[in-house]
Amino acid sequence: MRVLVTGGTGFIGRAVCHALRGAGHTVTIVSRDASGEASGDTIGWEAVGQGAAAADAVVNLAGEPIAGGRWSPARKEAILESRVGATRALVDAVGLATTRPKVLISASAVGYYGARDDEPLDETAGAGSGFLAEVCQAWEGEASRAEAFGLRVVRLRFGMVLAGDGGALARMLPPFRAFVGGPLGDGQQWTSWIHRGDVTGLVLAALVNEGYRGAINATAPEPVRNRDFTAALGRVLVRPAAIRVPAMVLRLALGEMADVLLTGQRVLPRAAERLGYRWQYPEVLGALRASVR
Ligand SMILES: NC(=O)c1ccc[n+]([C@@H]2O[C@H](COP(=O)([O-])OP(=O)(O)OC[C@H]3O[C@@H](n4cnc5c(N)ncnc54)[C@H](OP(=O)(O)O)[C@@H]3O)[C@@H](O)[C@H]2O)c1
Numbered sequence: 001m002r003v004l005v006t007g008g009t010g011f012i013g014r015a016v017c018h019a020l021r022g023a024g025h026t027v028t029i030v031s032r033d034a035s036g037e038a039s040g041d042t043i044g045w046e047a048v049g050q051g052a053a054a055a056d057a058v059v060n061l062a063g064e065p066i067a068g069g070r071w072s073p074a075r076k077e078a079i080l081e082s083r084v085g086a087t088r089a090l091v092d093a094v095g096l097a098t099t100r101p102k103v104l105i106s107a108s109a110v111g112y113y114g115a116r117d118d119e120p121l122d123e124t125a126g127a128g129s130g131f132l133a134e135v136c137q138a139w140e141g142e143a144s145r146a147e148a149f150g151l152r153v154v155r156l157r158f159g160m161v162l163a164g165d166g167g168a169l170a171r172m173l174p175p176f177r178a179f180v181g182g183p184l185g186d187g188q189q190w191t192s193w194i195h196r197g198d199v200t201g202l203v204l205a206a207l208v209n210e211g212y213r214g215a216i217n218a219t220a221p222e223p224v225r226n227r228d229f230t231a232a233l234g235r236v237l238v239r240p241a242a243i244r245v246p247a248m249v250l251r252l253a254l255g256e257m258a259d260v261l262l263t264g265q266r267v268l269p270r271a272a273e274r275l276g277y278r279w280q281y282p283e284v285l286g287a288l289r290a291s292v293r
Pocket of ligand 1: 061
């Protein structure tokens, strides 16, 4: 298949593109920077229309980093607009194309469910409240518009994606390696995570399997509490994980963004289970071992 990928230069996108090529697909990346060596298979956003018309499938991963520091009003606008605006531009381009791709696989996040306590959340759970929940709803809403153009739309609600070379884990590794890692706040909040190898596995499956449609939680079957996640990371790194970061310190340092770290949601990947997806990394210890080796 010819696959158009937005955000293909990022932490998830690089691995997705590598896996797509490995499976024999042809990849074109849509990037804000289409210059340079990689431009043979990279186009700019101004050419997204031609890209969409030439593609059998689209994978949409673009978005300004969420965890890049305090959320000023300008950053919140960039976080929202880089997802909602980019997805709108992409879907508009698909709508105008004379030949259209068959499927759109579009990123979303478990932040869709907002801050929840112990309630298990499958894909039938309602949206939550708060900034990220609102971003995810608007983002998924733009992606779903592609259904009116005849595309099968898959909305992958990613949990925290684990791999050693980026994302949240790469930010956690230095303090843990320096013996100052530990739980965030009281450590009771749930972490719904997924190894990046299973993100690429789900994308490849969703590409060819017609059963994948609508919202799909892209998480491992066993979410864990933050205190258990940090204990597992300590075990894998052979370091103590006892230095708790007080909630107050995180709130002072990060403002509203601290909520992402201090609250969570216990997400269950019921749709992927029903579709028979087999996780390469179903348990957190194995996923962390594979990520930091
Ligand atoms: N990593 C996670 O744990 C996680 C969890 C839940 C959801 N997600 C979502 O999954 C998607 C991919 O995540 P990631 O970790 O791979 O992110 P990433 O490494 O930050 O990459 C995202 C890509 O989006 C593009 N981008 C960045 N800012 C943009 C902007 N202002 N306008 C348009 N495009 C922009 C960039 O591509 P160019 O520079 O080439 O344009 C970048 O390579 C994101 O939308 C993210 O919200 C990730």
